[in-house]
Amino acid sequence: MATTGHSNNVINAKLVLLGDMGTGKSSLVLxxxxxxxxDFQESTIGAAFFSQTLALNDATVKFEIWDTAGQERYHSLxxxxxxxxxxxxxxxxxxxxxxxxxxxxxxxELQKQGNPNMVMALAGNKADLEDxxxxxxxxxxxxxxxxxxxxxETSAKTAINVNDMFYEIARRLPxxxxxxxxxxxxxxxxxxxxxxxxxxxxxx
Amino acid sequence: MDQEYDVIVLGTGLKECILxxxxxxxxxxxxxxxxxxxxxxESSSLNLVQLYKRFKGNETPPESLxxxxxxxxxxxxxxxxxxGTLVRVLIHANVTKYLNFKAVDGSFVYNKGKIYKxxxxxxxxxxxxxxxxxxxxxxxxxxxxxxxxxxxxxKSHEGLDLNKVTAREVISKYxxxxxxxxxxxxxLALHRDDSYxxxxxxxxxKRMKVYAESLARFQSGSPYIYPLYGxxxxxxxFARLSAxxxxxxxxxxxxxxxxxxxxxxxxxxxxxxxxARAQKxxxxxxxxxxxVKKVGRVARAICILSHPIPDTNKSHSVQIILPQNQxxxxxxxxxxxxxxxxxVAPKGKYIAIVSTEAETDNPQxxxxxxxxxxxxxxxxxxxxxxxxxxVNNPLEDNCFVSSSYDATTHFESTVTDVVAMYSKITxxxxxxTVDLSAASAAAExx
Numbered sequence: 001m002a003t004t005g006h007s008n009n010v011i012n013a014k015l016v017l018l019g020d021m022g023t024g025k026s027s028l029v030l031x032x033x034x035x036x037x038x039d040f041q042e043s044t045i046g047a048a049f050f051s052q053t054l055a056l057n058d059a060t061v062k063f064e065i066w067d068t069a070g071q072e073r074y075h076s077l078x079x080x081x082x083x084x085x086x087x088x089x090x091x092x093x094x095x096x097x098x099x100x101x102x103x104x105x106x107x108x109e110l111q112k113q114g115n116p117n118m119v120m121a122l123a124g125n126k127a128d129l130e131d132x133x134x135x136x137x138x139x140x141x142x143x144x145x146x147x148x149x150x151x152x153e154t155s156a157k158t159a160i161n162v163n164d165m166f167y168e169i170a171r172r173l174p175x176x177x178x179x180x181x182x183x184x185x186x187x188x189x190x191x192x193x194x195x196x197x198x199x200x201x202x203x204x
Numbered sequence: 205m206d207q208e209y210d211v212i213v214l215g216t217g218l219k220e221c222i223l224x225x226x227x228x229x230x231x232x233x234x235x236x237x238x239x240x241x242x243x244x245x246e247s248s249s250l251n252l253v254q255l256y257k258r259f260k261g262n263e264t265p266p267e268s269l270x271x272x273x274x275x276x277x278x279x280x281x282x283x284x285x286x287x288g289t290l291v292r293v294l295i296h297a298n299v300t301k302y303l304n305f306k307a308v309d310g311s312f313v314y315n316k317g318k319i320y321k322x323x324x325x326x327x328x329x330x331x332x333x334x335x336x337x338x339x340x341x342x343x344x345x346x347x348x349x350x351x352x353x354x355x356x357x358x359k360s361h362e363g364l365d366l367n368k369v370t371a372r373e374v375i376s377k378y379x380x381x382x383x384x385x386x387x388x389x390x391x392l393a394l395h396r397d398d399s400y401x402x403x404x405x406x407x408x409x410k411r412m413k414v415y416a417e418s419l420a421r422f423q424s425g426s427p428y429i430y431p432l433y434g435x436x437x438x439x440x441x442f443a444r445l446s447a448x449x450x451x452x453x454x455x456x457x458x459x460x461x462x463x464x465x466x467x468x469x470x471x472x473x474x475x476x477x478x479x480a481r482a483q484k485x486x487x488x489x490x491x492x493x494x495x496v497k498k499v500g501r502v503a504r505a506i507c508i509l510s511h512p513i514p515d516t517n518k519s520h521s522v523q524i525i526l527p528q529n530q531x532x533x534x535x536x537x538x539x540x541x542x543x544x545x546x547x548v549a550p551k552g553k554y555i556a557i558v559s560t561e562a563e564t565d566n567p568q569x570x571x572x573x574x575x576x577x578x579x580x581x582x583x584x585x586x587x588x589x590x591x592x593x594x595v596n597n598p599l600e601d602n603c604f605v606s607s608s609y610d611a612t613t614h615f616e617s618t619v620t621d622v623v624a625m626y627s628k629i630t631x632x633x634x635x636x637t638v639d640l641s642a643a644s645a646a647a648e649x650x
Contacts, residue, residue: 048448049301069447076453078243078440080302083433114273185307185422185429187291187300 009059016066018106019091024125027156054170061170087119094124095132119172124153206478209235214487217245219606221442228449241456249276249436259585270550276434280609281540281557283428286418289619292636302441304432307424309519313391314526322391346378350412366406374405390527432547470602486604489592496592502611503562505571506585509554514579520545535561538613559611
């Protein structure tokens with residue numbers, strides 16, 4: 001499966017979003033991918049799969065971003081969701097202690113997947129709502145450092161730190177030597193042939 | 205959960221997940237529940253610990269078999285025809301982006317104790333060791349007729365109306381031997397018994413064309429493809445589709461009792477003391493045992509090997525069909541094999557599954573002809589499970605119950621059931637006329 005595949009310095013990386021409902025997961029993606037923000041974003045319907053390409057000095061990173069599609073609500077995210085993920089963003093709302101506590105549970109869930117090379121970021125979203133803040137940045141940063149996460153506070157509404165976060169994740173992705181994976185057939189690219197897939201050994 | 209939904213789906217097997225996805229895309233409000241804490245129901249793929257727990261009780265797997273989590277052993281082993289109906293459903297529903305497939309290396313047929321690559325084209329007919337010299341030429345002529353057959357071009361029909369003449373009549377026109385007819389019927393047209401011989405030939409000719417076209421599609425040794433990490437990925441992909449279109453997912457829900465009113469119509473489902481309301485429910489047979497009957501049993505042996513199946517050109521993935529008459533049985537036997545190349549086992553390990561419609565109570569004895577093809581086996585799990593079909597009238601009670609998965613090695617009968625259920629539930633036909641070769645790239649969708 002596409003994990004961090006390299007060819008001509010292009011890294012294909014699956015990135016999954018985690019966090020409780022209403023923390024702004026979809027808004028962060030929408031801001032990053034389309035530069036938009038909607039004040040009353042509906043619960044994710046109809047689209048939960050985005051791609052965005054970032055050009056870095058040493059590589060081009062093509063993110064394949066998976067949103068939870070609401071399956072986090074009753075803890076029914078399928079194993080497929082985590083499968084082959086090279087990066088994860090765990091989102092909480094800085095105005096909600098509960099969402100921060102839940103974020104920690106998501107981190108445990110991710111650690112169970114057992115991919116030591118996965119880049120994990122902890123995003124304290126809604127940073128524009130400073131006057132309603134409940135979770136201190138120091139507490140969150142300390143937790144992140146203990147658990148090997150990259151920490152940043154973001155605002156999908158004002159766009160603060162959103163692109164920075166995705167660029168930082170892209171920079172942290174492993175640049176492992178490519179290993180040729182056996183061919184994977186494509187059912188939908190019209191070529192009706194085989195595409196060869198390269199993949200690093202880092203993620204299973 | 206105590207709200208009103210359009211449809212409540214119980215069980216996250218493949219059929220239920222496809223229906224849940226299609227109904228959500230149609231704009232219906234769907235609640236999808238499962239009593240298990242994992243996706244897939246009977247069509248899940250198990251890791252090694254789960255496999256031992258299910259079939260060997262308290263025994264723990266030996267270390268020599270490798271890491272448990274690297275196993276994804278299908279409970280319902282099947283391959284997908286590259287141009288078959290399940291692929292059409294995947295493209296129609298646009299879920300191919302969640303899955304990665306690889307071609308299956310080989311397709312074989314059993315004949316007089318040996319296995320042979322299934323010849324599917326005129327060229328392969330001539331090189332096959334399955335037939336004698338003269339028979340090869342006759343088979344080649346028949347294959348050319350099938351390849352050139354075009355329903356809309358009467359010139360290609362050679363004066364035969366395939367909707368009227370039987371398969372037996374068409375085949376006899378080419379003078380084919382019984383053993384050739386056998387592999388054509390069972391290994392190419394994938395019929396489960398010989399009743400097709402006395403039915404109009406059109407169905408058989410179309411099945412042969414699907415086989416040949418599927419074989420040509422990925423230039424592999426078989427017409428089949430298979431998802432990385434096992435078939436358990438398929439229900440998850442359709443569940444995700446349903447969720448993306450607003451479907452609500454709840455796993456680990458105890459009981460899931462279907463509530464019927466005085467006139468026997470469904471009005472909801474109760475779990476944990478809460479009742480979700482809906483006018484229609486869709487479920488697998490286990491959720492409505494009073495509305496199904498037992499129609500058969502499947503015997504299977506799940507085997508872990510450290511080598512490819514002998515005489516299959518070291519294929520990492522392979523299907524072998526053992527036609528009924530070769531074994532003196534009423535139903536065919538199937539061997540399915542996949543390996544670490546499809547991420548269903550640790551490096552160096554192969555999963556082979558021998559299955560058939562059970563005719564006795566002793567799977568060890570019954571499955572022996574298939575088991576004998578495997579060579580040394582590291583570990584075997586024997587099992588027999590019952591197959592059920594619904595007996596209710598869904599137009600009366602609004603309970604749409606799927607049939608259990610059969611022993612066939614492909615998904616054609618699975619999708620037939622799903623398509624029929626979809627029509628009953630919605631009153632609409634499911635249009636699967638997708639362009640198989642030119643479906644749009646899905647990755648850029650937003």
